[in-house]
Amino acid sequence: MPELPEVETIVRQLAPALRGRAMENVRVLRSDILRESPHRFTAKLVGSTILAVRRRGKNVVMDLDPAQLLLVNLGMTGRLLLSDSGKNASPPDHLAVEFFLSSGGYLRYDDVRRFGHLLRFSPEKWKAESGRLGPEPLDPTLTPDLFYRALSTSRSPVRSWLLDQSRLAGVGNIYANEALFRGGIHPARKACDLDPGESEALLVGLRSVLRDAIEAGGTTLRDYRTTTGESGGFAPSLQVYGRAGDPCPACNGPIRRIVFANRSAFLCPRCQPEVESSVS
DNA sequence: CATACGTCCTGCCAGC
DNA sequence: TGCTGGCAGGACGTAT
Numbered sequence: 376m377p378e379l380p381e382v383e384t385i386v387r388q389l390a391p392a393l394r395g396r397a398m399e400n401v402r403v404l405r406s407d408i409l410r411e412s413p414h415r416f417t418a419k420l421v422g423s424t425i426l427a428v429r430r431r432g433k434n435v436v437m438d439l440d441p442a443q444l445l446l447v448n449l450g451m452t453g454r455l456l457l458s459d460s461g462k463n464a465s466p467p468d469h470l471a472v473e474f475f476l477s478s479g480g481y482l483r484y485d486d487v488r489r490f491g492h493l494l495r496f497s498p499e500k501w502k503a504e505s506g507r508l509g510p511e512p513l514d515p516t517l518t519p520d521l522f523y524r525a526l527s528t529s530r531s532p533v534r535s536w537l538l539d540q541s542r543l544a545g546v547g548n549i550y551a552n553e554a555l556f557r558g559g560i561h562p563a564r565k566a567c568d569l570d571p572g573e574s575e576a577l578l579v580g581l582r583s584v585l586r587d588a589i590e591a592g593g594t595t596l597r598d599y600r601t602t603t604g605e606s607g608g609f610a611p612s613l614q615v616y617g618r619a620g621d622p623c624p625a626c627n628g629p630i631r632r633i634v635f636a637n638r639s640a641f642l643c644p645r646c647q648p649e650v651e652s653s654v655s
Numbered sequence: 656c657a658t659a660c661g662t663c664c665t666g667c668c669a670g671c
Numbered sequence: 672t673g674c675t676g677g678c679a680g681g682a683c684g685t686a687t
Contacts, residue, residue: 378680407664433681450681452665469665488664490681531658540682547680596680597667616680637660639678659687671675 377449379512379545380588381599381607382430385455388602389435389482390428392457397424397477405471408486408493419495420445420474432508432544436501444501450490456483457602487598508544512581523574526566533569533577534562535636546581549594549616552641554581556615561647562640563633587612615641 377385401420403413423439430436435447435455447455458464459480467485472493474482484493496504509525510517525543529536536542537551546554555562557580560573569577593599593607596617600606614624619632623643633640 381680448681450664451679486664487666488679488681490664492682529657535658538681549680594680599680657687660685662684663682666679668678669676671673 377453377593377599378433378547378550379430380550380585380591380609381593382433382435382449382545383589384593384607385602386428386430386435389455389457392459392480392602393425393428393437393476393482395424395426396480397422398474399477400475402473402475403471404473405469405486405489407489408471408484408491410492410494416493416495419443430545431505432511432540433547442498444496444498446492446494446496446501446504447484448492448494450486450488450492452487452598453491454483454485454598454600455602456485456600456604457481458483508540509542510544512543512545512578512585517578519571519575519578522578523569523571526569526574529566531566532563532635533560533566534640536566537581545585548638548640549596549613550581550584550588552616553584553614555647556580556641556643557584559646561649562642563635563649615643617641 398420401417403416406413409416423441425437426440427438428435433448437445439445456467467483469485469487470483471486472484476482526536534551534555537546538548552562554577558577560569560577588594588609591607591609591612592601594609595606596610615630618630618641621630623630623646626643626645628643628645630641631644
């Protein structure tokens with residue numbers, strides 16, 4: 376569910392609302408969301424103050440005082456729901472963890488499939504962990520040349536390359552497919568086969584779709600919600616994802632769905648040819 | 656080392 | 672109406 380634009384949307388809502396507030400109590404209802412005992416998790420967090428909320432890849436990262444980090448990976452169906460006022464919203468159907476905050480509100484983590492995780496890190500451990508993730512796609516220091524060189528080291532299909540968090544942090548199946556369409560690149564082509572021009576077109580397409588989706592508050596297909604429970608607005612703007620059989624917005628030919636690496640890929644066969652045009 | 660595949664879990668939807 | 676199989680936005684462990 377949540378890829379970079381969805382997590383960015385959540386973080387932009389949480390950051391101003393949570394900054395400076397303390398966790399007065401923590402209640403764990405589904406401990407398989409954690410990788411430590413609920414008792415230890417709770418004991419280490421109660422009394423902490425939230426200094427900042429930010430994003431790294433698809434993770435929500437909270438900086439706490441005393442110094443530690445709380446990372447939320449939403450998996451497929453995780454939601455962070457914020458109730459700022461005193462009034463009690465009825466609990467969501469799959470409530471996993473509740474944080475009771477100073478000034479009376481609370482933050483709830485809800486997750487149908489429980490593929491998500493809530494993880495604590497020391498600053499040192501987080502630094503190492505973050506180092507295992509690839510660069511942020513929207514970071515301007517990721518130049519077209521660096522992007523091209525990174526692609527050129529891998530024989531994986533370029534769609535798989537985009538999904539690999541250790542190569543690039545934050546891209547999931549929706550935006551990988553949309554970026555490949557915008558860049559005119561077939562998803563099954565080997566990453567190392569893209570030429571510099573194609574590589575740059577892909578980077579431009581990726582950045583544009585991520586920015587557009589952030590602008591719209593993310594894509595809700597089914598489960599994704601903002602912290603107030605609202606849907607994102609980008610779904611109608613998807614050009615290929617989930618649109619098998621629909622006309623291509625560029626050439627009117629039918630969008631196709633193919634499956635590889637156990638996941639659906641959507642593409643326009645005409646706009647995203649399988650083999651690069653070896654004209655020269 | 657790099658890449659490929661099965662698995663975790665629940666809910667929903669199309670098709671019979 | 673009710674059942675069944677297929678499918679889902681992620682990420683990790685294991686096998687090759």
